[in-house]
Amino acid sequence: MNGKRPVAGPVWYVSVGLVLAIPLAAAADMHEMMRSRVPDDKLQEARALRSPLPDSPDVIEKGKALYQGKGTCMNCHGPEGGGDGPVAAALNPSPRNFQHHGFWRHRTEGEIFWVVKHGSPGTAMIGFGDQLTDEEIWSIIRYEQTFAAGHGGHHGMQGGGMGGHRGMGGQGRMGMGAE
Numbered sequence: 001m002n003g004k005r006p007v008a009g010p011v012w013y014v015s016v017g018l019v020l021a022i023p024l025a026a027a028a029d030m031h032e033m034m035r036s037r038v039p040d041d042k043l044q045e046a047r048a049l050r051s052p053l054p055d056s057p058d059v060i061e062k063g064k065a066l067y068q069g070k071g072t073c074m075n076c077h078g079p080e081g082g083g084d085g086p087v088a089a090a091l092n093p094s095p096r097n098f099q100h101h102g103f104w105r106h107r108t109e110g111e112i113f114w115v116v117k118h119g120s121p122g123t124a125m126i127g128f129g130d131q132l133t134d135e136e137i138w139s140i141i142r143y144e145q146t147f148a149a150g151h152g153g154h155h156g157m158q159g160g161g162m163g164g165h166r167g168m169g170g171q172g173r174m175g176m177g178a179e
């Protein structure tokens, strides 16, 4: 086989195109993140899903163990959920950064559950529905939500308002180094 082909087209034209494309690409990335990964025909069903689990320290603890262990989420999404796990650099698209508040604002928990269970086709994010039970997935999601909370974002909206405060509350979940 003779694979050589002449290079076609004026090179300067390509370079100008590249310079213009950089800011556009950043905007496109942002836009790309906002796009729901749930297929259109499943969106309604996914958005109707609600976590059966409370946002409590023991659920979060269980989710953390699954995130780091059996679920292998940490390999791609990173120990602090920054989308920077050991395998992340090799992946395109990149694993989601859970510290990003925009991500949580643009998804319902039901959509997130759906993607963890069924995957995002064409990406390294496979569906975990045959490896994790629904309850395990929900507990991991509770844990993932803490990544954004620990980075100066708003908190208090979780749980959908079950009618009031929780006793003494607190529990030191936000505390530095409180495992």
Ligand code: HEC
Pocket: 036, 037, 038, 067, 071, 072, 073, 074, 075, 076, 077, 087, 091, 093, 094, 095, 096, 107, 111, 112, 115, 116, 120, 123, 124, 125, 126, 128, 140, 141
């Ligand atoms: C092999 C690498 C890999 C592993 C392991 C992995 N993920 Fe992902 N994950 C990705 C990639 C890549 C994306 C981005 C997919 C996309 O852009 O559509 C992603 C996206 C996501 C999203 C965002 C979905 C959305 O709506 O945008 C969630 C939530 C998520 N992963 C949760 C998990 C959980 C929970 C686990 C463990 C049970 C896990 N991931 C394990 C690579 C991985």
